[in-house]
Amino acid sequence: MDYDPDNIFAKILRGEIPSTRVYEDDETLVFMDIMPRVDGHLLVIPKTPCRNLLDASEGQLSAVIATTQKMARAVMKAFDAQGVTVQQFNESAGGQEVYHLHFHVLPRHDGVKPRAPGQMGDMDAIATHAEKIRAALEG
Numbered sequence: 001m002d003y004d005p006d007n008i009f010a011k012i013l014r015g016e017i018p019s020t021r022v023y024e025d026d027e028t029l030v031f032m033d034i035m036p037r038v039d040g041h042l043l044v045i046p047k048t049p050c051r052n053l054l055d056a057s058e059g060q061l062s063a064v065i066a067t068t069q070k071m072a073r074a075v076m077k078a079f080d081a082q083g084v085t086v087q088q089f090n091e092s093a094g095g096q097e098v099y100h101l102h103f104h105v106l107p108r109h110d111g112v113k114p115r116a117p118g119q120m121g122d123m124d125a126i127a128t129h130a131e132k133i134r135a136a137l138e139g
């Protein structure tokens, strides 16, 4: 399968469509999921093209996992969470919908189930959650 340079996350990387960004470094970008399953649900992506885990380079994977750990720690702090769920899907049969490698990071609380998928989030709430994560990263 080839990489499609016009996938939604490639457009977000190029700044062609808006996103609520919370962190970036030379190799990775982090922004809020627009359909959050829980408050604070974010996505970690490499800045360079790859479709998913199956075609990613070791360099892309190590950068993305390092940032995923950083964000997992940040959401634990920002949301006073008791745990973190990390999800990653590969190809349509594997549940992937956007074909640029990404890891989902979801802060979790005991007894709280994630919301159903596919529901647009409230953009003001997402902005507030992003600010909490940025503050946790700085603190």
Ligand code: 5GP
Pocket: 008, 019, 020, 031, 032, 033, 034, 035, 036, 088, 089, 095, 096, 097, 098, 099, 102
């Ligand atoms: P997956 O490919 O891992 O199954 O799901 C893609 C994820 O990207 C979903 O959680 C979905 O809510 C999120 N998503 C889809 N389109 C956009 C978008 O335009 N902006 C943002 N921030 N997230 C998106």
